[in-house]
Amino acid sequence: MKSYSNVPSREDRRTQKTKKSLADAIKELILEKEYDEITIQEIIDRANVGRSTFYTHYESKEQLLVGNINFQETLNNTPDDDENYPLxxxxxxxxxxxxxxxxxxxxxxxxxxxxxxGNYFMELCSTKIIDHLNRQPSFKEKNQQMLHYKAEAAAGGIIRMMFKWLSDGATIPSEEMITYSKKILSDFFAEE
Structure with missing residues (x-):
């Protein structure tokens, strides 16, 4: 999986402020125009930083886009044995x-x-599913290739459903979507 995370364990305040300015800039620009039309120059102008400063922290606007989502850190810090965190x-x-x-x-x-x-979220989720199941003692003998396919299908289904829910205006309460997603995941791997 390509790593988009560019967050060292400890950053000084200037670095944090610069990264926040860059993250805010790309978010503002996305609200104004198509992502593909946004240039690095527009991002750095909006954030009021230099090009070399941008490239000190990020390799691309894609890395900036996903690198400022705390989902990976939150995902990696979830307990394996808690029913609130299926797989x-x-x-x-x-x-x-x-x-x-x-x-x-x-x-x-x-x-x-x-x-x-979407691809970033799916990779994170499918990797977490695979890691979780491989840590189960009874699971070690299973077909790893099939596990990868099933993990991709499960993660992809949840992420696609989430994006569809958002595009429909998120009118169904998130609690209902969360409950349904947990059921999908637990049913999908029930025989595992």
Whole structure:
């Protein structure tokens, strides 16, 4: 999985402020225009930083886009044995976080940025599912290739459903979507 995370364990305040300015700039620009039309120059102008400063922290605008979503850190810090985190995935955070930023996600809908985020979320979730199941003692003998396919299908289904929910205006309460997603995941891997 390509790493988009560019967050060292400790950053000084200037670095944090610069990264926040860049993150705010790309979010504002996405609300104004198509992601593919946004240039690095527009991002750095909006953030009031230099090009070399941008490239000190990020390799691309894609890395900036996903690198400022705390989902990976939250996902990796979920307990494996908690029923609130089916297969180790924090479904509640996933739905609540995206609903909190619904305008941004709706603005990205229909362009490449939503595909980038969708793929990023799916890779994180499928990796978490695989890691979770492989840690189960009774699971070690299973077909790993099939596990990868099933994990991709499960993660992809949840993420696609979440983006569809957002594009429909998130009219169904997030709690209902969370409950349904947990059921899908537990049913999908019930025989595992």
């Amino acid at each position: 180790g995935i924090n479904i509640s955070y996933l739905f609540n976080h995206t609903k909190e930023h619904i305008l941004l996600y709706k603005a990205m809908s229909g362009n490449r940025s939503i595909d980038i985020l």
